[in-house]
Amino acid sequence: MNEKAITAVATSIRSLSMDAIQKANSGHPGTPLGAAEVAAVLYGEILKHNPADSKWADRDRFVLSAGHGSMLLYSILHLSGYKVTLDDIKSFRQVGSNCPGHPEYGMTDGVECTAGPLGQGVSMAVGMALAESMLAARFNTANHKIVNHYTYSLVGEGCLEEGVSSEACSLAGTLKLGKLIVFYDENRISIDGSTDITFSEDIAKRYEAYGWQVLKGSMYKPAEILKLTEKAKKCTDKPTLIMLKSVIGYSAPKAGTADVHGAALGAEGVKAAKKFLGLPEDKDFTVLPEAYEYFNSKKASFAAAEEAWNEEFDAWSKENPKLRAEWDAYFSDSETAEVPDVEFSATDKMATRAAGGKVLNMMAQRYGNLTGGSADLAGPNKTELKDCGGIYSPANRTGRTIEFGIREFAMSAVCSGMRLHGGLRPFCATFLVFADYLRPQ
Known part of the structure; x- marks a missing residue:
């Protein structure tokens, strides 16, 4: 892994995020400033994806459950090559923008689901992992694995406080969804202040009780994030929670406080953050050349991964024409069998x-x-x-x-x-x- 390039990507995420939020005078800088490294490592080194084709059937899925931090997602989608332009980012939160306040499914290329209400994103990620396991069991053969991908999610404190995530994560542990990997942006801050006010349980023990593998590390050690993810993949019978200690609003003057969660940094705050990061203070929307170069160098391998799957899929289709017909029916919601309608009469006595x-x-x-x-x-x-x-x-x-x-x-x-x-x-x-x-x- 090229850690220098990953650092350039993370710095560029912070640059784009703080400037987009400042220009809109609205948004949540805390998450993109605090968790930029996990996005950089995920899209650069971990995800099986091809930004040139966001609908590739066997791509890994990523859900930003902490959807208020949408500029984290928009920035990494832009940098990695999805159809999110710099002009899109500059129009963040404006009417008709391709980068709305929260990620919206069907609006922005690369966004897997609408996320915003806390806890619901990671719960939908549980459903995606369940679907992967069900389709893999139905369509994979001894010779070909055409369904073989992971589901990832990034959660914050709020996601883990909401009851829906507890329900879904309990179910995921019970169902042993080992291809679900969740990163926890552990900064211990919420809107009203420190989470100690309302959130005192031992998260690691709670998730272990759910039947999850729990790993711990630092948000600011990219090589460690990659190593922890590789370890997570080896655990096939448990979903994994990777707890990453972080600082909300990292690089901003009010980093580590609730003040940086959900409001623009202000002109002086942005200037101070840029100085801290070594960015030009008098220039907006700076992307370090190393960030673009890094993802440009990845284009061939991203495309090759999809092409290899296409070849596998074609070979599987030739060997299993009935399964291929069923696959097409599954993904187009078509009938797989001719079955007559059920009929009832007015005289039927039935609940x-x-x-x-x-x-x-x-x-x-x-x-x-x-x-x-x-x-x-x-x-x-x-x-x-x-x-x-x-x-x-x-x-x-x-x-x-x-x-x-x-x-x-x-x-x-x-x-x-x-x-x-x-x-x-x-x-x-x-x-x-x-x-x-x-x-x-």
Whole structure:
């Protein structure tokens, strides 16, 4: 790893972020200034991705769960070669901008999901990791692994305080989603001050109790971040939380305080931060040449990774024409079997939930990518899928009935992540009185 280049990328992330937020006079500089290194290492050295094709099916996924720090994501997307221009960054938070205040799915190239409400991003990442495992079990063969990628997420203090992340991460541990790796930007600051006010539990022990592997390091040691990620990948039966000690708003005059979380630094603050970083104080939106050069040197290897997968996919398709047809149906939401409609008459005496269960099972037979379940209510909700592989579990990744447990909010977020991943059509169910638990998602 070229640590000098990674440092140039991290410095450029800070430069673009502070200037975009200052120009907009709105935004959250704390996260991009404090966590620039993990973004630089992730997009430069860790992710399997090709910025020239953000929809590559077997790309690694990254979810910025701390979506208020959106300039971190926009900056690294620009630097690494996604369709985010410098002019886009200069129009941060403006009407019609390609860089809105929070990442918006379908608006900005390279953004995997809409993130902002804390805890929901990492919960959707759980769904993406679940989808990867399910599709891998369905389509991989002894000769070819065409589904083989990781899901990463960056969380902050707020994400880990929200209940939805607790629900989802508990489920991820139970399901042994070993290809889920979450980075924790551990700065111990929130809007009202130190998190000691409200947040005193031992996070490492909590996640270990969930069934996760927990690793610890520093945000400001790129080689250590890479080494910890490599260790995380070796743990195949547990998701991993990598706790990275950091300083919110690193380089700014008010670094380490709540004041730097959610407001522009001010002209003097920006000037002081640039001086600290060795950037020209009288120039805005500086990108160090080494940062562009680094990612330009990566273009060929990024493209080669996708090309190698395309060759693998073509070979798999020739060997498995029926599976290929099924793959195409999964990713286009097309029928995989001709199944007649369920019919009812006006004289049928049947509870609506029972009728719904019959229709659901008919649809599951017609569409092979239909999967899902309920929040510990499979019996009352009639959501168990018959003859569809049984219950999804660590021992049975092909099962299409998912037991979400009593986790309504996480259930909805996980299903959203599964859908955003692609290839699956998830559903979830609960009693109507619990519907408001799902509504935020």
